[in-house]
Amino acid sequence: MNEGHSYPGRLIVVEGIDGSGKSTQIELLENYLRLKGFGVLRNAWNSSQEISPIIRKAKKKQILTPYAFSLLHAADFSYRYTHEIIPALNAGKVVLSDRYIYTSIARDCARGIPREWLMNNFRFAIRPDLTFFFRVDPSMAFERITQMRDIKYYEAGMDMELSPNPRESYILFQSRVLSEYEGLAKELGFFTLDGSRPVEETQKVIRRAVNPVIQ
Numbered sequence: 001m002n003e004g005h006s007y008p009g010r011l012i013v014v015e016g017i018d019g020s021g022k023s024t025q026i027e028l029l030e031n032y033l034r035l036k037g038f039g040v041l042r043n044a045w046n047s048s049q050e051i052s053p054i055i056r057k058a059k060k061k062q063i064l065t066p067y068a069f070s071l072l073h074a075a076d077f078s079y080r081y082t083h084e085i086i087p088a089l090n091a092g093k094v095v096l097s098d099r100y101i102y103t104s105i106a107r108d109c110a111r112g113i114p115r116e117w118l119m120n121n122f123r124f125a126i127r128p129d130l131t132f133f134f135r136v137d138p139s140m141a142f143e144r145i146t147q148m149r150d151i152k153y154y155e156a157g158m159d160m161e162l163s164p165n166p167r168e169s170y171i172l173f174q175s176r177v178l179s180e181y182e183g184l185a186k187e188l189g190f191f192t193l194d195g196s197r198p199v200e201e202t203q204k205v206i207r208r209a210v211n212p213v214i215q
């Protein structure tokens, strides 16, 4: 991965397991930055019009091996990186990325793929100016998600056959993901947030950390 970058824009990333509060906070941050007059591009994981439908179809059939899962998400990311993220950074925008390469590194590592292989695969991607890591207990994340919808097969890591019970599988799998995130956070200096704190309180901390980066 490249150290630093020379684009006029800024890249701010939120990472953490599903249900940790990333989207809620990034939306509030986007409103704040727009009110301050910044050009903003918000982008989300697994969202390209071109590749994401293929991933969706494969997930539905539950046919993905860990490497196929990883490579397809990497393809989606690299597409968005080239066509959305870099052009926006070149145009001087603040890019708010709801998940970045660390999602793949943490999650696919938890699926047994060597970390070095993953790091190498994403070497083309620049290092963000600021990465927030939302730390939340998997059982809390599970409760938050299931209040809105059912837990999904791959989200629960059911492909890993850790447990036939979706809740148990989710907690076992996401605990692995969380511990990979914790390693990355330490190594790469992520800004760690307690995802169990109230929304407004966390948003204040985020804005305080973002202000010097966008000066």
Ligand code: ADP
Pocket: 016, 017, 018, 019, 020, 021, 022, 023, 024, 025, 144, 145, 148, 195, 196, 197, 198, 199, 202
């Ligand atoms: P993520 O993007 O990390 O999956 P979301 O922001 O979508 O998480 O939040 C998941 C759910 O938890 C939503 O229903 C959201 O309203 C709720 N939520 C988010 N942040 C908090 C918080 N700090 N405290 C309580 N509930 C929260």
